[in-house]
Amino acid sequence: DTAVSQTPKYLVTQMGNDKSIKCEQNLGHDTMYWYKQDSKKFLKIMFSYNNKELIINETVPNRFSPKSPDKAHLNLHINSLELGDSAVYFCASSQSPGLAGIQQFFGPGTRLTVL
Protein backbone atom coordinates (compact mmCIF):
# COMPACT_ATOMS: atom_id res chain seq x y z
CA ASP A 1 0.00 0.00 0.00
CA THR A 2 1.43 3.34 -1.04
CA ALA A 3 1.46 5.73 1.90
CA VAL A 4 1.77 9.02 -0.03
CA SER A 5 0.98 8.95 -3.73
CA GLN A 6 1.23 11.64 -6.40
CA THR A 7 -0.06 11.87 -9.93
CA PRO A 8 1.23 12.33 -12.50
CA LYS A 9 4.82 11.18 -12.07
CA TYR A 10 5.96 13.16 -15.10
CA LEU A 11 4.41 16.27 -16.59
CA VAL A 12 5.67 17.97 -19.74
CA THR A 13 3.85 21.09 -20.86
CA GLN A 14 4.18 24.36 -22.72
CA MET A 15 4.76 27.76 -21.17
CA GLY A 16 1.53 29.52 -20.35
CA ASN A 17 -0.50 26.36 -19.72
CA ASP A 18 -2.32 25.53 -16.48
CA LYS A 19 -1.69 22.17 -14.81
CA SER A 20 -2.52 20.30 -11.62
CA ILE A 21 -0.70 17.75 -9.52
CA LYS A 22 -2.63 15.52 -7.15
CA CYS A 23 -1.53 14.06 -3.83
CA GLU A 24 -3.19 11.55 -1.56
CA GLN A 25 -2.07 9.99 1.72
CA ASN A 26 -3.53 6.97 3.50
CA LEU A 27 -1.59 7.39 6.73
CA GLY A 28 -4.37 9.16 8.59
CA HIS A 29 -2.19 12.26 8.98
CA ASP A 30 -3.61 15.72 9.61
CA THR A 31 -0.94 17.74 7.86
CA MET A 32 0.19 17.77 4.25
CA TYR A 33 2.92 19.69 2.46
CA TRP A 34 4.14 20.66 -0.98
CA TYR A 35 7.86 21.03 -1.61
CA LYS A 36 9.77 22.15 -4.70
CA GLN A 37 13.15 20.60 -5.48
CA ASP A 38 15.21 22.57 -7.97
CA SER A 39 17.89 21.35 -10.34
CA LYS A 40 20.52 21.66 -7.60
CA LYS A 41 18.48 19.34 -5.35
CA PHE A 42 17.50 22.13 -2.98
CA LEU A 43 14.21 21.26 -1.25
CA LYS A 44 12.06 24.17 -0.20
CA ILE A 45 8.64 24.09 1.38
CA MET A 46 5.88 25.85 -0.52
CA PHE A 47 2.68 25.17 1.41
CA SER A 48 1.32 23.22 4.32
CA TYR A 49 -2.26 22.37 5.23
CA ASN A 50 -3.49 21.12 8.57
CA ASN A 51 -6.98 19.64 8.58
CA LYS A 52 -7.76 21.40 5.29
CA GLU A 53 -6.55 24.77 6.57
CA LEU A 54 -3.54 26.57 5.12
CA ILE A 55 -0.89 26.98 7.82
CA ILE A 56 2.29 27.62 5.84
CA ASN A 57 2.57 29.71 2.69
CA GLU A 58 6.18 30.46 1.85
CA THR A 59 6.59 33.33 -0.63
CA VAL A 60 5.19 31.38 -3.53
CA PRO A 61 3.83 33.23 -6.60
CA ASN A 62 0.07 33.59 -6.79
CA ARG A 63 0.09 31.35 -9.84
CA PHE A 64 0.43 28.43 -7.42
CA SER A 65 -2.77 27.52 -5.61
CA PRO A 66 -3.06 24.54 -3.29
CA LYS A 67 -6.42 22.96 -2.60
CA SER A 68 -7.28 20.48 0.13
CA PRO A 69 -10.74 18.93 -0.39
CA ASP A 70 -10.21 16.74 2.69
CA LYS A 71 -7.33 15.99 5.00
CA ALA A 72 -6.18 13.01 2.90
CA HIS A 73 -5.74 15.06 -0.27
CA LEU A 74 -3.71 18.11 -1.18
CA ASN A 75 -3.64 19.18 -4.81
CA LEU A 76 -1.44 21.80 -6.42
CA HIS A 77 -2.71 23.88 -9.31
CA ILE A 78 -0.31 26.03 -11.30
CA ASN A 79 -1.51 28.74 -13.67
CA SER A 80 0.42 30.31 -16.54
CA LEU A 81 3.38 27.99 -16.25
CA GLU A 82 6.85 29.51 -16.67
CA LEU A 83 10.20 27.97 -17.55
CA GLY A 84 11.38 28.51 -13.97
CA ASP A 85 8.61 26.28 -12.66
CA SER A 86 10.44 23.25 -14.04
CA ALA A 87 11.37 21.18 -10.99
CA VAL A 88 10.40 18.12 -9.03
CA TYR A 89 7.43 18.70 -6.76
CA PHE A 90 7.08 16.54 -3.68
CA CYS A 91 4.05 16.04 -1.51
CA ALA A 92 4.51 14.97 2.10
CA SER A 93 2.37 14.32 5.15
CA SER A 94 2.82 14.19 8.92
CA GLN A 95 0.88 14.35 12.13
CA SER A 96 -0.20 17.79 13.24
CA PRO A 97 2.49 20.34 14.03
CA GLY A 98 2.54 21.08 17.70
CA LEU A 99 2.70 17.40 18.50
CA ALA A 100 6.10 16.18 19.60
CA GLY A 101 6.25 13.31 17.17
CA ILE A 102 6.21 15.01 13.79
CA GLN A 103 7.71 12.83 11.12
CA GLN A 104 7.26 13.63 7.45
CA PHE A 105 6.63 10.98 4.81
CA PHE A 106 7.18 11.88 1.18
CA GLY A 107 5.49 10.93 -2.05
CA PRO A 108 7.50 9.81 -5.10
CA GLY A 109 7.60 13.26 -6.65
CA THR A 110 6.28 14.78 -9.88
CA ARG A 111 8.84 15.94 -12.41
CA LEU A 112 7.46 19.00 -14.16
CA THR A 113 9.13 20.19 -17.34
CA VAL A 114 7.98 23.45 -18.90
CA LEU A 115 9.01 23.94 -22.53
Added chain:
Amino acid sequence: GIQVEQSPPDLILQEGANSTLRCNFSDSVNNLQWFHQNPWGQLINLFYIPSGTKQNGRLSATTVATERYSLLYISSSQTTDSGVYFCAPLGGSYIPTFGRGTSLIVHP
Protein backbone atom coordinates in the same frame (compact mmCIF):
# COMPACT_ATOMS: atom_id res chain seq x y z
CA GLY B 1 13.93 30.72 9.94
CA ILE B 2 16.49 28.14 10.86
CA GLN B 3 19.73 28.09 8.89
CA VAL B 4 20.96 24.58 8.09
CA GLU B 5 24.45 23.67 6.99
CA GLN B 6 25.44 20.18 5.91
CA SER B 7 28.96 18.92 5.41
CA PRO B 8 30.67 17.69 3.44
CA PRO B 9 28.73 18.70 0.31
CA ASP B 10 30.19 15.79 -1.63
CA LEU B 11 31.69 12.50 -0.54
CA ILE B 12 33.16 9.64 -2.52
CA LEU B 13 33.83 6.34 -0.79
CA GLN B 14 35.03 2.89 -1.60
CA GLU B 15 32.62 0.13 -0.65
CA GLY B 16 33.21 -0.95 2.92
CA ALA B 17 34.38 2.44 4.18
CA ASN B 18 32.79 4.34 7.07
CA SER B 19 31.69 7.96 6.99
CA THR B 20 30.20 10.71 9.12
CA LEU B 21 27.87 13.36 7.78
CA ARG B 22 27.23 16.50 9.76
CA CYS B 23 24.27 18.83 10.05
CA ASN B 24 24.58 22.15 11.90
CA PHE B 25 21.54 24.28 12.60
CA SER B 26 21.24 27.82 13.86
CA ASP B 27 18.43 27.59 16.39
CA SER B 28 16.82 25.24 18.89
CA VAL B 29 14.69 22.55 17.27
CA ASN B 30 11.60 20.53 18.11
CA ASN B 31 12.61 17.66 15.92
CA LEU B 32 15.06 16.65 13.23
CA GLN B 33 14.85 14.12 10.45
CA TRP B 34 17.46 12.54 8.22
CA PHE B 35 16.46 11.49 4.71
CA HIS B 36 18.14 9.58 1.93
CA GLN B 37 17.24 10.55 -1.63
CA ASN B 38 18.16 7.60 -3.79
CA PRO B 39 19.34 7.92 -7.41
CA TRP B 40 15.72 7.47 -8.57
CA GLY B 41 14.66 10.53 -6.60
CA GLN B 42 12.73 8.82 -3.82
CA LEU B 43 13.01 10.48 -0.41
CA ILE B 44 13.32 7.83 2.28
CA ASN B 45 13.04 8.44 6.01
CA LEU B 46 16.13 7.34 7.85
CA PHE B 47 15.74 8.76 11.32
CA TYR B 48 13.50 10.97 13.36
CA ILE B 49 15.91 12.15 16.03
CA PRO B 50 15.30 15.41 17.93
CA SER B 51 17.92 14.36 20.49
CA GLY B 52 19.99 11.38 21.54
CA THR B 53 21.23 8.48 19.44
CA LYS B 54 19.45 5.93 17.30
CA GLN B 55 20.71 3.00 15.30
CA ASN B 56 19.23 1.17 12.35
CA GLY B 57 21.48 -1.49 10.89
CA ARG B 58 24.62 0.07 9.47
CA LEU B 59 23.29 3.57 10.01
CA SER B 60 23.13 5.52 13.19
CA ALA B 61 22.39 9.13 14.06
CA THR B 62 23.13 11.39 16.99
CA THR B 63 21.60 14.78 17.68
CA VAL B 64 23.05 17.10 20.31
CA ALA B 65 20.30 19.68 20.42
CA THR B 66 22.04 21.91 22.99
CA GLU B 67 25.02 22.26 20.65
CA ARG B 68 22.85 22.48 17.54
CA TYR B 69 24.19 19.68 15.44
CA SER B 70 23.35 16.19 14.28
CA LEU B 71 25.56 13.46 12.86
CA LEU B 72 24.73 10.58 10.57
CA TYR B 73 27.13 7.61 10.61
CA ILE B 74 27.30 5.16 7.77
CA SER B 75 29.37 2.07 8.45
CA SER B 76 30.56 -0.52 5.93
CA SER B 77 29.11 1.52 3.08
CA GLN B 78 27.51 -0.20 0.11
CA THR B 79 26.84 1.00 -3.42
CA THR B 80 23.14 1.18 -2.54
CA ASP B 81 23.99 3.92 -0.01
CA SER B 82 24.72 6.28 -2.90
CA GLY B 83 22.47 9.29 -3.18
CA VAL B 84 21.90 12.54 -1.35
CA TYR B 85 21.47 12.73 2.42
CA PHE B 86 19.39 15.56 3.81
CA CYS B 87 18.81 16.70 7.34
CA ALA B 88 15.63 18.64 8.09
CA PRO B 89 15.31 20.33 11.47
CA LEU B 90 12.00 21.76 12.58
CA GLY B 91 12.09 24.83 14.80
CA GLY B 92 9.57 26.78 16.76
CA SER B 93 7.87 28.17 13.68
CA TYR B 94 7.08 24.59 12.54
CA ILE B 95 8.38 25.42 9.08
CA PRO B 96 10.47 22.44 7.96
CA THR B 97 13.87 23.48 6.60
CA PHE B 98 16.09 21.21 4.58
CA GLY B 99 19.86 21.44 4.35
CA ARG B 100 21.51 21.44 0.92
CA GLY B 101 22.44 17.80 1.39
CA THR B 102 25.53 15.63 1.19
CA SER B 103 25.92 13.86 -2.12
CA LEU B 104 27.44 10.42 -1.55
CA ILE B 105 28.88 8.11 -4.18
CA VAL B 106 30.00 4.67 -3.13
CA HIS B 107 32.19 2.84 -5.63
CA PRO B 108 32.33 -0.97 -5.75
